Protein backbone atom coordinates (compact mmCIF):
# COMPACT_ATOMS: atom_id res chain seq x y z
CA UNK A 1 0.00 0.00 0.00
CA UNK A 2 1.09 3.57 -0.67
CA UNK A 3 -0.64 6.38 1.17
CA UNK A 4 -0.09 9.76 -0.51
CA UNK A 5 0.71 12.93 1.40
CA UNK A 6 -2.36 14.66 0.03
CA UNK A 7 -5.12 14.20 -2.53
CA UNK A 8 -7.53 16.71 -4.03
CA UNK A 9 -11.17 16.05 -3.12
CA UNK A 10 -12.85 16.45 -6.52
CA UNK A 11 -16.02 14.76 -7.65
CA UNK A 12 -18.45 14.42 -10.56
CA UNK A 13 -20.07 17.76 -9.64
CA UNK A 14 -16.88 19.70 -10.37
CA UNK A 15 -16.35 17.77 -13.63
CA UNK A 16 -19.89 18.51 -14.81
CA UNK A 17 -19.63 22.18 -13.85
CA UNK A 18 -16.40 22.62 -15.82
CA UNK A 19 -17.81 20.79 -18.85
CA UNK A 20 -20.84 23.07 -18.89
CA UNK A 21 -18.64 26.15 -18.98
CA UNK A 22 -16.59 24.64 -21.80
CA UNK A 23 -19.76 24.10 -23.84
CA UNK A 24 -20.76 27.75 -23.30
CA UNK A 25 -18.97 30.55 -25.09
CA UNK A 26 -17.90 32.49 -22.01
CA UNK A 27 -14.54 31.20 -20.83
CA UNK A 28 -13.30 34.20 -18.84
CA UNK A 29 -14.66 37.09 -16.74
CA UNK A 30 -18.23 35.84 -16.55
CA UNK A 31 -21.00 34.64 -14.27
CA UNK A 32 -19.01 31.72 -12.81
CA UNK A 33 -16.33 34.05 -11.47
CA UNK A 34 -18.97 36.29 -9.92
CA UNK A 35 -20.84 33.35 -8.40
CA UNK A 36 -17.61 31.86 -7.01
CA UNK A 37 -16.65 35.19 -5.44
CA UNK A 38 -20.08 35.69 -3.94
CA UNK A 39 -20.28 32.18 -2.51
CA UNK A 40 -16.78 32.40 -1.02
CA UNK A 41 -17.43 35.83 0.52
CA UNK A 42 -20.71 34.58 2.01
CA UNK A 43 -19.11 31.42 3.40
CA UNK A 44 -16.61 33.61 5.27
CA UNK A 45 -19.00 36.37 6.26
CA UNK A 46 -17.16 38.99 4.20
CA UNK A 47 -18.73 41.70 2.03
CA UNK A 48 -16.45 41.36 -1.00
CA UNK A 49 -14.29 38.74 -2.65
CA UNK A 50 -11.90 38.95 -5.59
CA UNK A 51 -10.84 35.72 -7.31
CA UNK A 52 -7.23 35.56 -8.49
CA UNK A 53 -5.05 32.96 -10.18
CA UNK A 54 -3.08 31.99 -7.04
CA UNK A 55 -2.73 32.75 -3.36
CA UNK A 56 0.61 34.38 -4.17
CA UNK A 57 -1.04 36.73 -6.72
CA UNK A 58 -3.65 37.60 -4.11
CA UNK A 59 -0.98 38.50 -1.56
CA UNK A 60 0.86 40.60 -4.13
CA UNK A 61 -2.32 42.45 -5.10
CA UNK A 62 -3.25 43.37 -1.53
CA UNK A 63 0.28 44.49 -0.61
CA UNK A 64 0.23 46.78 -3.64
CA UNK A 65 -3.37 47.90 -3.11
CA UNK A 66 -2.53 48.96 0.46
CA UNK A 67 0.27 51.16 -0.89
CA UNK A 68 3.11 49.24 0.74
CA UNK A 69 6.38 49.94 -1.05
CA UNK A 70 10.05 50.82 -0.93
CA UNK A 71 11.25 51.85 2.55
CA UNK A 72 8.28 50.22 4.31
CA UNK A 73 8.54 47.32 6.71
CA UNK A 74 6.00 44.53 7.10
CA UNK A 75 5.96 42.18 10.08
CA UNK A 76 5.36 38.50 9.40
CA UNK A 77 6.14 34.96 10.46
CA UNK A 78 9.31 33.04 9.58
CA UNK A 79 7.44 29.73 9.96
CA UNK A 80 5.34 29.82 6.82
CA UNK A 81 5.25 29.14 3.12
CA UNK A 82 7.59 31.59 1.39
CA UNK A 83 4.87 33.54 -0.47
CA UNK A 84 3.70 35.23 2.76
CA UNK A 85 6.90 37.28 2.85
CA UNK A 86 7.87 37.25 -0.85
CA UNK A 87 4.76 39.38 -1.50
CA UNK A 88 6.44 42.13 0.52
CA UNK A 89 9.65 41.82 -1.53
CA UNK A 90 7.66 42.06 -4.80
CA UNK A 91 6.90 45.68 -3.84
CA UNK A 92 10.47 46.41 -2.65
CA UNK A 93 9.37 46.65 0.98
CA UNK A 94 11.19 44.74 3.75
CA UNK A 95 9.78 41.73 5.58
CA UNK A 96 10.57 41.81 9.32
CA UNK A 97 10.16 38.48 11.05
CA UNK A 98 8.85 37.85 14.54
CA UNK A 99 9.29 34.46 16.19
CA UNK A 100 6.33 32.11 16.66
CA UNK A 101 4.56 30.36 19.53
CA UNK A 102 5.76 26.87 20.37
CA UNK A 103 2.24 25.40 20.53
CA UNK A 104 0.31 26.80 17.52
CA UNK A 105 3.37 27.68 15.38
CA UNK A 106 1.72 31.07 14.77
CA UNK A 107 3.31 34.52 15.22
CA UNK A 108 3.86 35.41 18.91
CA UNK A 109 1.85 38.56 19.69
CA UNK A 110 4.06 39.29 22.73
CA UNK A 111 7.05 39.78 20.41
CA UNK A 112 5.40 41.96 17.75
CA UNK A 113 5.70 45.37 19.39
CA UNK A 114 9.49 45.10 19.80
CA UNK A 115 9.72 44.72 16.00
CA UNK A 116 7.66 47.82 15.19
CA UNK A 117 9.60 50.85 13.89
CA UNK A 118 8.46 54.17 12.37
CA UNK A 119 8.70 52.40 8.98
CA UNK A 120 6.32 49.56 9.87
CA UNK A 121 3.23 49.67 7.63
CA UNK A 122 1.52 46.33 8.13
CA UNK A 123 1.39 42.93 9.78
CA UNK A 124 0.85 39.73 7.80
CA UNK A 125 -0.15 37.05 10.31
CA UNK A 126 -0.24 33.57 8.79
CA UNK A 127 -2.85 31.09 10.08
CA UNK A 128 -0.46 28.18 9.88
CA UNK A 129 -1.70 24.66 9.06
CA UNK A 130 -5.38 25.71 9.47
CA UNK A 131 -5.33 27.32 12.91
CA UNK A 132 -5.88 31.05 13.37
CA UNK A 133 -3.16 33.28 14.78
CA UNK A 134 -4.12 35.24 17.92
CA UNK A 135 -6.11 37.82 15.94
CA UNK A 136 -7.63 39.61 18.93
CA UNK A 137 -4.19 40.51 20.24
CA UNK A 138 -2.79 41.24 16.80
CA UNK A 139 -5.65 43.64 15.96
CA UNK A 140 -5.17 45.41 19.28
CA UNK A 141 -1.49 46.01 18.46
CA UNK A 142 -2.30 47.02 14.86
CA UNK A 143 -4.88 49.59 16.01
CA UNK A 144 -2.53 51.02 18.61
CA UNK A 145 0.23 51.52 16.02
CA UNK A 146 -2.05 52.31 13.07
CA UNK A 147 -0.91 49.31 11.01
CA UNK A 148 -2.70 47.50 8.18
CA UNK A 149 -3.37 43.79 8.66
CA UNK A 150 -3.30 41.27 5.83
CA UNK A 151 -4.31 37.81 6.99
CA UNK A 152 -2.56 35.03 5.09
CA UNK A 153 -5.43 32.57 5.34
CA UNK A 154 -4.19 30.36 2.49
CA UNK A 155 -4.12 27.38 4.87
CA UNK A 156 -7.21 28.21 6.91
CA UNK A 157 -10.54 28.50 5.05
CA UNK A 158 -13.43 28.60 7.58
CA UNK A 159 -11.09 28.66 10.58
CA UNK A 160 -12.40 30.60 13.59
CA UNK A 161 -10.85 32.50 16.47
CA UNK A 162 -13.00 33.22 19.54
CA UNK A 163 -16.05 32.42 17.45
CA UNK A 164 -15.19 34.89 14.67
CA UNK A 165 -14.15 33.86 11.19
CA UNK A 166 -10.40 34.09 10.60
CA UNK A 167 -9.88 36.30 7.58
CA UNK A 168 -12.40 38.90 8.78
CA UNK A 169 -10.28 40.50 11.52
CA UNK A 170 -7.83 42.45 9.38
CA UNK A 171 -8.17 44.77 6.37
CA UNK A 172 -8.29 41.74 4.08
CA UNK A 173 -7.38 38.08 3.85
CA UNK A 174 -5.97 35.89 1.11
CA UNK A 175 -6.76 32.23 0.33
CA UNK A 176 -5.03 29.72 -1.93
CA UNK A 177 -6.48 26.81 -3.89
CA UNK A 178 -3.44 24.75 -4.93
CA UNK A 179 -4.31 21.00 -5.02
CA UNK A 180 -2.88 20.27 -1.56
CA UNK A 181 -5.12 22.87 0.12
CA UNK A 182 -8.45 22.04 1.82
CA UNK A 183 -10.33 23.15 -1.31
CA UNK A 184 -8.75 23.42 -4.74
CA UNK A 185 -9.19 24.86 -8.20
CA UNK A 186 -5.91 23.42 -9.50
CA UNK A 187 -4.36 26.86 -9.32
CA UNK A 188 -6.27 29.77 -7.84
CA UNK A 189 -6.78 32.14 -4.97
CA UNK A 190 -9.19 34.57 -3.37
CA UNK A 191 -9.02 37.89 -1.55
CA UNK A 192 -11.78 38.83 0.91
CA UNK A 193 -12.39 42.24 2.44
CA UNK A 194 -15.13 44.42 3.92
CA UNK A 195 -13.48 47.60 2.59
CA UNK A 196 -15.10 48.83 -0.63
CA UNK A 197 -12.13 50.98 -1.71
CA UNK A 198 -9.72 48.11 -1.21
CA UNK A 199 -12.10 45.81 -3.10
CA UNK A 200 -12.20 48.13 -6.10
CA UNK A 201 -8.43 48.56 -6.12
CA UNK A 202 -7.86 44.78 -5.96
CA UNK A 203 -10.29 44.19 -8.84
CA UNK A 204 -8.49 46.77 -10.92
CA UNK A 205 -4.99 45.42 -10.16
CA UNK A 206 -6.15 41.90 -11.01
CA UNK A 207 -7.44 43.09 -14.36
CA UNK A 208 -4.60 45.08 -15.98
CA UNK A 209 -5.31 48.22 -13.98
CA UNK A 210 -8.68 48.77 -15.61
CA UNK A 211 -11.31 50.80 -13.82
CA UNK A 212 -14.70 49.16 -13.26
CA UNK A 213 -16.57 51.03 -15.98
CA UNK A 214 -13.59 51.34 -18.29
CA UNK A 215 -13.10 50.33 -21.86
CA UNK A 216 -11.06 47.16 -22.49
CA UNK A 217 -8.09 49.14 -23.75
CA UNK A 218 -8.16 51.89 -21.19
CA UNK A 219 -5.98 51.47 -18.11
CA UNK A 220 -5.97 53.74 -15.07
CA UNK A 221 -2.91 52.29 -13.33
CA UNK A 222 -0.21 49.65 -13.57
CA UNK A 223 -2.00 46.34 -13.19
CA UNK A 224 -1.54 42.64 -13.75
CA UNK A 225 -3.31 39.74 -15.34
CA UNK A 226 -4.13 37.75 -12.21
CA UNK A 227 -7.60 36.69 -13.44
CA UNK A 228 -8.99 33.16 -13.32
CA UNK A 229 -10.85 31.37 -16.10
CA UNK A 230 -14.54 30.51 -15.94
CA UNK A 231 -13.60 26.80 -15.80
CA UNK A 232 -11.53 27.45 -12.70
CA UNK A 233 -14.34 29.52 -11.18
CA UNK A 234 -16.93 26.82 -11.88
CA UNK A 235 -14.78 24.28 -10.07
CA UNK A 236 -14.21 26.76 -7.24
CA UNK A 237 -17.92 27.38 -6.81
CA UNK A 238 -18.63 23.67 -6.32
CA UNK A 239 -15.63 23.33 -3.98
CA UNK A 240 -16.90 26.29 -1.95
CA UNK A 241 -20.29 24.61 -1.61
CA UNK A 242 -18.52 21.47 -0.39
CA UNK A 243 -16.18 23.38 1.94
CA UNK A 244 -18.18 22.95 5.19
CA UNK A 245 -18.35 19.20 4.52
CA UNK A 246 -14.63 19.08 3.67
CA UNK A 247 -13.70 20.88 6.88
CA UNK A 248 -15.86 18.72 9.14
CA UNK A 249 -14.41 15.57 7.51
CA UNK A 250 -10.89 16.87 8.14
CA UNK A 251 -11.74 17.69 11.75
CA UNK A 252 -12.99 14.12 12.20
CA UNK A 253 -9.84 12.71 10.62
CA UNK A 254 -7.57 14.86 12.79
CA UNK A 255 -9.41 13.64 15.90
CA UNK A 256 -8.94 10.03 14.73
CA UNK A 257 -5.22 10.57 14.15
CA UNK A 258 -4.95 12.13 17.63
CA UNK A 259 -6.59 9.05 19.08
CA UNK A 260 -4.33 6.67 17.12
CA UNK A 261 -1.10 8.45 18.04
CA UNK A 262 -1.91 9.55 21.60
CA UNK A 263 0.04 6.78 23.31
CA UNK A 264 3.04 6.58 21.02
CA UNK A 265 6.07 7.69 23.03
CA UNK A 266 8.51 10.22 21.60
CA UNK A 267 6.11 12.16 19.40
CA UNK A 268 4.09 15.32 20.08
CA UNK A 269 0.56 15.76 18.76
CA UNK A 270 -0.65 19.00 17.18
CA UNK A 271 -2.06 21.52 19.67
CA UNK A 272 -5.35 23.31 19.09
CA UNK A 273 -6.01 26.26 21.41
CA UNK A 274 -9.52 26.21 22.96
CA UNK A 275 -10.34 29.59 21.38
CA UNK A 276 -9.61 28.25 17.89
CA UNK A 277 -11.59 26.19 15.41
CA UNK A 278 -8.89 24.38 13.46
CA UNK A 279 -9.60 23.53 9.81
CA UNK A 280 -6.61 21.26 9.16
CA UNK A 281 -4.54 22.04 6.09
CA UNK A 282 -2.03 19.42 7.22
CA UNK A 283 -1.59 17.15 10.23
CA UNK A 284 1.86 17.80 11.75
CA UNK A 285 3.62 15.79 14.45
CA UNK A 286 6.85 16.65 16.25
CA UNK A 287 9.74 14.40 17.11
CA UNK A 288 13.27 15.05 18.46
CA UNK A 289 15.16 16.89 15.72
CA UNK A 290 17.97 14.31 15.52
CA UNK A 291 15.46 11.56 14.66
CA UNK A 292 13.19 13.44 12.27
CA UNK A 293 14.91 12.93 8.92
CA UNK A 294 15.73 9.26 9.59
CA UNK A 295 12.08 8.63 10.46
CA UNK A 296 10.89 10.43 7.32
CA UNK A 297 13.16 8.27 5.20
CA UNK A 298 11.72 5.12 6.76
CA UNK A 299 8.11 6.26 6.43
CA UNK A 300 8.53 7.10 2.75
CA UNK A 301 10.24 3.74 2.10
CA UNK A 302 7.34 1.99 3.83
CA UNK A 303 4.74 3.66 1.61
CA UNK A 304 3.72 6.46 3.94
CA UNK A 305 4.42 9.72 2.15
CA UNK A 306 5.55 12.27 4.70
CA UNK A 307 7.53 15.44 4.68
CA UNK A 308 9.39 17.97 6.84
CA UNK A 309 7.10 21.00 7.01
CA UNK A 310 8.06 23.88 6.93
CA UNK A 311 11.75 23.26 6.44
CA UNK A 312 13.75 25.42 6.23
CA UNK A 313 12.10 28.48 7.76
CA UNK A 314 11.68 31.44 5.41
CA UNK A 315 14.60 33.38 6.90
CA UNK A 316 16.91 30.41 6.26
CA UNK A 317 15.97 30.07 2.59
CA UNK A 318 19.05 30.64 0.46
CA UNK A 319 18.17 34.03 -0.99
CA UNK A 320 16.91 35.43 2.31
CA UNK A 321 20.23 34.49 3.91
CA UNK A 322 22.08 36.10 0.99
CA UNK A 323 19.96 39.26 0.97
CA UNK A 324 19.49 39.85 4.70
CA UNK A 325 22.29 37.90 6.41
CA UNK A 326 19.95 35.80 8.56
CA UNK A 327 21.52 32.99 10.55
CA UNK A 328 20.43 30.13 12.78
CA UNK A 329 19.52 31.49 16.20
CA UNK A 330 17.66 34.54 14.85
CA UNK A 331 14.21 32.97 15.43
CA UNK A 332 14.94 30.00 17.69
CA UNK A 333 11.40 28.76 18.25
CA UNK A 334 10.50 28.75 14.57
CA UNK A 335 13.80 27.02 13.83
CA UNK A 336 13.26 24.35 16.45
CA UNK A 337 9.74 23.62 15.21
CA UNK A 338 11.10 23.52 11.68
CA UNK A 339 13.64 20.85 12.72
CA UNK A 340 11.11 18.75 14.64
CA UNK A 341 7.87 18.88 12.71
CA UNK A 342 6.71 16.68 9.87
CA UNK A 343 3.42 16.05 8.14
CA UNK A 344 1.79 12.69 7.54
CA UNK A 345 -0.67 11.71 4.78
CA UNK A 346 -3.80 13.74 5.32
CA UNK A 347 -6.68 14.29 2.90
CA UNK A 348 -10.45 14.58 3.01
CA UNK A 349 -11.29 11.14 1.59
CA UNK A 350 -8.76 9.27 3.74
CA UNK A 351 -9.99 5.86 4.89
CA UNK A 352 -9.69 4.15 8.30
CA UNK A 353 -7.57 1.49 6.63
CA UNK A 354 -5.12 4.12 5.36
CA UNK A 355 -4.97 5.76 8.78
CA UNK A 356 -4.27 2.46 10.51
CA UNK A 357 -1.56 1.71 7.95
CA UNK A 358 0.07 5.08 8.72
CA UNK A 359 -0.03 4.31 12.44
CA UNK A 360 1.45 0.85 11.95
CA UNK A 361 4.31 2.18 9.81
CA UNK A 362 4.96 5.06 12.18
CA UNK A 363 5.30 2.69 15.13
CA UNK A 364 7.44 0.32 13.05
CA UNK A 365 9.71 3.20 11.99
CA UNK A 366 10.09 4.46 15.55
CA UNK A 367 10.86 0.93 16.78
CA UNK A 368 13.54 0.46 14.12
CA UNK A 369 15.14 3.79 15.05
CA UNK A 370 15.23 2.72 18.68
CA UNK A 371 16.76 -0.68 17.80
CA UNK A 372 19.39 1.01 15.66
CA UNK A 373 20.24 3.41 18.49
CA UNK A 374 20.65 0.56 20.97
CA UNK A 375 22.83 -1.39 18.53
CA UNK A 376 25.04 1.68 18.10
CA UNK A 377 25.38 2.08 21.86
CA UNK A 378 26.41 -1.58 22.19
CA UNK A 379 29.15 -1.23 19.56
Ligand SMILES: *Cc1c(COP(=O)(O)O)cnc(C)c1O
Pocket residue numbers: 053054055056057080081083084126152154155175176177178188189
Ligand atom coordinates in the same frame (compact mmCIF):
# COMPACT_ATOMS: atom_id res chain seq x y z
C1 LIG B 1 -0.31 27.93 -0.27
C2 LIG B 1 0.13 29.15 0.43
C3 LIG B 1 0.30 30.37 -0.23
C4 LIG B 1 0.28 30.58 -1.71
O1 LIG B 1 -0.61 29.93 -2.44
P1 LIG B 1 -0.40 29.60 -3.99
O2 LIG B 1 -1.80 29.49 -4.46
O3 LIG B 1 0.39 28.35 -4.08
O4 LIG B 1 0.30 30.76 -4.63
C5 LIG B 1 0.59 31.49 0.54
N1 LIG B 1 0.75 31.41 1.86
C6 LIG B 1 0.63 30.25 2.53
C7 LIG B 1 0.82 30.25 4.01
C8 LIG B 1 0.33 29.08 1.83
O5 LIG B 1 0.26 27.92 2.49
